[in-house]
Amino acid sequence: MAVLKVKFTKTNRDKLAQVLWILNWVSVVTGVILFSLGLFLKVEINKRWELMAERDLHYVPNMLIATGLIACGINFLGGKICYDCADTTKFLRWKLLMLPYVICTFFFTFCILVGALMCYGMRGELEEALDLGLRDAMRYYKDTDTPGRCFLKRTVDLLQIQFQCCGNFGFRDWFQIQWISNRYLDMSRREVVARLRSNVEGKYLMDGVPFSCCNINSPRPCIQHQITNSSAHFNYEYQTEELNLWRKGCRQALLEYYTHIMQSIGFTVLIIWLFELSVLTGVRYLQTSLENVLRQGDPDSESDGWLLENSFVETARSNFNIIKSLGKCNQIDTANNGDPNINVPSTAYYGPDNLPSKQIPMAS
Amino acid sequence: MVLMKMKFPFEKRMKLAQGLWLLSWIATLAGAFTFTLGCFLKTELRRRAEVMDNTEIHAVPNTLMIVGLASLGINYFAGRMCQDALDAGRFPRWKTFLQPYWGVSLLFTLLMLTTVIMSYAMKGNLEWSLKIGLKNGIRFYKDTDTPGRCFQKQTIDRLQMEFQCCGNTDFKDWFEVQWISNRYLDFSSKEVKDRVKSNVDGRYLFDGVPFSCCNPSSPRPCIQDRLTNNSAHYNYEHQTEELNIYIRGCREALVNYYMGLMNTIGAAVLSIFLVQSSVLVSLRYLQTAMEAVAGQENTEIETEGYLLEKGVKETIMEYVTPVLVFLQLNQVGSEDAEAGETPAK
Numbered sequence: 001m002a003v004l005k006v007k008f009t010k011t012n013r014d015k016l017a018q019v020l021w022i023l024n025w026v027s028v029v030t031g032v033i034l035f036s037l038g039l040f041l042k043v044e045i046n047k048r049w050e051l052m053a054e055r056d057l058h059y060v061p062n063m064l065i066a067t068g069l070i071a072c073g074i075n076f077l078g079g080k081i082c083y084d085c086a087d088t089t090k091f092l093r094w095k096l097l098m099l100p101y102v103i104c105t106f107f108f109t110f111c112i113l114v115g116a117l118m119c120y121g122m123r124g125e126l127e128e129a130l131d132l133g134l135r136d137a138m139r140y141y142k143d144t145d146t147p148g149r150c151f152l153k154r155t156v157d158l159l160q161i162q163f164q165c166c167g168n169f170g171f172r173d174w175f176q177i178q179w180i181s182n183r184y185l186d187m188s189r190r191e192v193v194a195r196l197r198s199n200v201e202g203k204y205l206m207d208g209v210p211f212s213c214c215n216i217n218s219p220r221p222c223i224q225h226q227i228t229n230s231s232a233h234f235n236y237e238y239q240t241e242e243l244n245l246w247r248k249g250c251r252q253a254l255l256e257y258y259t260h261i262m263q264s265i266g267f268t269v270l271i272i273w274l275f276e277l278s279v280l281t282g283v284r285y286l287q288t289s290l291e292n293v294l295r296q297g298d299p300d301s302e303s304d305g306w307l308l309e310n311s312f313v314e315t316a317r318s319n320f321n322i323i324k325s326l327g328k329c330n331q332i333d334t335a336n337n338g339d340p341n342i343n344v345p346s347t348a349y350y351g352p353d354n355l356p357s358k359q360i361p362m363a364s
Numbered sequence: 365m366v367l368m369k370m371k372f373p374f375e376k377r378m379k380l381a382q383g384l385w386l387l388s389w390i391a392t393l394a395g396a397f398t399f400t401l402g403c404f405l406k407t408e409l410r411r412r413a414e415v416m417d418n419t420e421i422h423a424v425p426n427t428l429m430i431v432g433l434a435s436l437g438i439n440y441f442a443g444r445m446c447q448d449a450l451d452a453g454r455f456p457r458w459k460t461f462l463q464p465y466w467g468v469s470l471l472f473t474l475l476m477l478t479t480v481i482m483s484y485a486m487k488g489n490l491e492w493s494l495k496i497g498l499k500n501g502i503r504f505y506k507d508t509d510t511p512g513r514c515f516q517k518q519t520i521d522r523l524q525m526e527f528q529c530c531g532n533t534d535f536k537d538w539f540e541v542q543w544i545s546n547r548y549l550d551f552s553s554k555e556v557k558d559r560v561k562s563n564v565d566g567r568y569l570f571d572g573v574p575f576s577c578c579n580p581s582s583p584r585p586c587i588q589d590r591l592t593n594n595s596a597h598y599n600y601e602h603q604t605e606e607l608n609i610y611i612r613g614c615r616e617a618l619v620n621y622y623m624g625l626m627n628t629i630g631a632a633v634l635s636i637f638l639v640q641s642s643v644l645v646s647l648r649y650l651q652t653a654m655e656a657v658a659g660q661e662n663t664e665i666e667t668e669g670y671l672l673e674k675g676v677k678e679t680i681m682e683y684v685t686p687v688l689v690f691l692q693l694n695q696v697g698s699e700d701a702e703a704g705e706t707p708a709k
Contacts, residue, residue: 144583157580161525184584186598211578211586216521219508220548222575234550 002306008289010300016289017085020282024079027279028072030272034112035068037265044261050155051254053132060122060262063115064269067108071276074105078283088299091290098287105280112273119266126258130251134168141210142181157212165253166213166246171227173249178203179210209245218243281307367672372653374664380653381449384646388443391643392436394636398476399432401629408625412618414519417496420489424626427479428633434472435640441465442647455654462651469644476637483626483633490622494615498532505574506545521576527621529614530577535591537613542567543574573609582607645671 008016042061045052081098084090094101137156143149160166167173185192185204196202207228214222223244226232230239289305296303308315372380406425413419441461448454501520507513524530531537549556549568560566572589579586587608590596649669656667672679 150583153583154580161580180585181583184598211575211588212580214575216518216525216576219514219517219545221544224575233548234553235548 002304002310003308003312005304005306006285007302008285008305009302013286013289013293013303014086016282016286017082020082020085020279020286021079023279023282024075024082027075027276028079030275031068031071031075033068034071034269034272035065037268038062038064038066038068041261041265044258048159048254050152051133051137051159052126052129053136055125055129057122057125057129060115060118063111063118064265067112067115070108071112074101074108075279077101078105078279082283082286085286085290088290088293092294095291095294098283098291102280102284102287105276105283109273109276109280112269112276116266116269116273119262119269122262123255123259127251127255130254131168134251134254138168138173138179139177141177141179144181145183157210159250159254160210160212160246163248163250163253163257164215164246165248165250166209167249168251169249170247171209171213171245174209174213175205175207178205180204180206213245215243215246220244366668366670367675369668369670370649371666372649372669373666377650377653377667378450380646380650381446384446384643384650385443387639387643387646388439388446391439391636391639392443394639395432395435395439397432398435398633398636399429401632402426402428402432405625405629409622412523414516415494415497415501415523415614415618416490417493417500421486421493421622424479424483424486427475427482428629431472431476431479434468435476435636438465438469438472439640439643442643445647446650449650449654456658459655466648473637473640473644476633476640480630480633480637483630487619487623491615491619494618495532498615499537502532502537502541502543505541505543508545509547521574523614524574524576524610527614527617528579528610529612529617530573530610531613532615533613534611535573535577535609535613538573538577539569539571542569544568577609579607579610582609584608 038061041064042058045057045061078101081094081101084094137152140146140149140152141156142153144153182204187193192204195204195206199205206225208225209227211222211224214224223233223236223241227245228238230237284307285305288307288309289303292303292305293299293301310318402425405428406422409416409422409425445455445458448458501516501523504510504513504516505520506517508517546568551557551560556568559568559570563569570589571592573591575586575588578588587597587600587605591609592602594601648671652671652673653667653669656669657663657665674682
């Protein structure tokens with residue numbers, strides 16, 4: 001028995017064809033939207049490439065861009081097919097193409113779903129890329145004279161200002177790296193030499209942060225140096241001071257920003273997937289009902305449309321057999337005594353005359 | 365003599381009416397665009413209203429919005445009129461409407477031109493307003509505990525970071541103002557007491573700037589305090605140092621930004637003004653050509669269209685004379701009274 005069988009009168013079929021024609025054109029627009037969403041995500045990731053470690057993050061926007069372009073093509077073709085389906089004679093042009101078209105669209109719709117799920121799944125890799133990338137960027141903050149790293153200081157400063165964050169996890173990350181270049185340290189001063197000697201690697205570490213960590217909402221001028229020393233500044237208590245510097249870490253800030261973008265994009269792609277699925281269902285019903293009309297012979301009669309001719313299990317089994325027999329095409333068919341010239345009556349669809357081919361009597 | 369006479373055969377009249385209908389729709393869209401330009405400029409000016417002393421510059425976007433709305437109406441009626449011009453019987457309907465229509469549309473078209481001139485001419489006004497506004501902003505920077513001024517610090521910091529500028533004219537403005545509140549100054553320290561005593565007003569002045577003046581493009585960490593003291597920092601010379609803090613003053617930055625906006629808007633409005641004038645000129649020709657047709661049996665005859673029936677001077681005199689007569693009437697009345705009195709004597 002067929003899966004989800006629906007009866008279609010002639011007017012129903014024509015209306016379905018017209019509605020599907022419009023929906024296919026709407027799907028072309030959604031395909032363009034999908035393409036632009038992928039492009040937007042790619043641009044956003046590229047904008048901060050300096051702060052991300054080498055990770056394969058580009059497969060998600062590339063997938064969205066590819067599916068968007070394919071969606072435009074498939075739905076454009078679908079629109080043409082549905083436009084012609086309103087007329088039975090024109091349908092015959094597309095008869096042979098329709099089943100492969102439906103199968104291709106089914107796999108393509110599946111790809112859209114995969115794209116939507118990938119958007120949600122990208123978060124883990126992004127977090128790792130940002131963690132490593134920010135750590136390296138902070139380490140090379142002082143290297144403004146090294147080619148390839150000279151703009152990293154500017155990038156990190158602008159990032160901290162724009163996203164209102166400080167450091168990787170928090171502002172204390174700056175205490176653990178040397179962010180002032182040796183070019184600007186007076187090595188003749190005793191305290192500088194003492195600081196350099198006080199740690200194993202000979203780095204100039206201090207409890208200070210760059211100016212871009214300063215919080216503009218603070219009521220007092222920014223305290224950047226000797227942050228942990230409450231007595232170094234008047235009326236200042238390090239443990240309770242909250243408004244002086246940005247409290248959030250840049251990794252969290254960037255992750256929130258990108259997660260928000262990807263969730264919105266993922267949600268939109270899911271909506272587009274549902275829409276494409278409904279268009280695919282409509283096209284499948286149209287295809288099966290038109291083929292049944294041709295089988296019955298009368299173009300104005302009622303016909304059945306279905307999703308699958310037999311139940312799901314039987315269809316799966318028959319497809320599996322087809323695939324198996326493809327592998328056996330070299331072997332001779334022993335059922336007809338090995339003679340391939342004997343005509344076996346087929347149950348294939350008929351030509352434009354709508355007449356069944358005459359049965360040739362079997363050779364005895 | 366007639367001003368700029370042109371002959372209009374029937375086909376030319378029809379083509380003029382059709383072309384004018386299309387042009388009036390384009391001009392309607394242009395009018396809507398003018399309105400949005402006015403809204404946009406007003407929003408941009410309001411965003412930085414805290415560093416502006418007065419709102420006189422708002423006259424430019426306000427006028428733009430009025431002109432935009434008016435031109436929507438003017439061009440809508442122009443379109444309706446030329447639709448009716450295609451039918452000679454329907455056109456005379458508009459006769460009584462046209463006189464006030466010309467007055468209103470000429471007024472608003474001239475106003476459009478005035479707006480363009482204003483947007484260039486009000487630069488000095490804007491600069492003065494910004495000078496006072498920024499001076500106050502910098503002065504009240506430290507007053508984060510005074511109601512009404514507590515967000516001045518945030519505003520100035522944000523402004524300096526966004527527009528990449530420091531101070532009013534330049535960064536030295538910060539040296540003349542106490543920008544650290546007394547709440548955060550340790551008055552038991554000798555250094556603080558010396559500084560406060562060293563000037564007449566008892567203010568804590570020093571050669572330092574807030575962190576928002578720091579330039580992220582500088583290769584070295586920002587030097588904010590003791591800016592004029594070369595020996596206070598290693599490998600530092602304040603005369604040649606350019607990248608450490610922003611050199612530009614915020615007044616200059618803001619004036620450049622707004623003048624750039626107003627120049628672009630002025631250019632767009634000027635081209636819209638040309639479109640609008642061409643609509644009015646074409647409508648005038650159509651009106652005068654159709655008026656000659658009115659009352660004729662054959663509506664397809666060739667007629668003449670003109671801009672003004674008499675010359676420019678004579679038309680002006682025609683409108684001004686009634687006003688003069690009205691003014692002189694009072695004087696004539698008083699002369700008569702005097703003349704009446706003297707014979708009586």
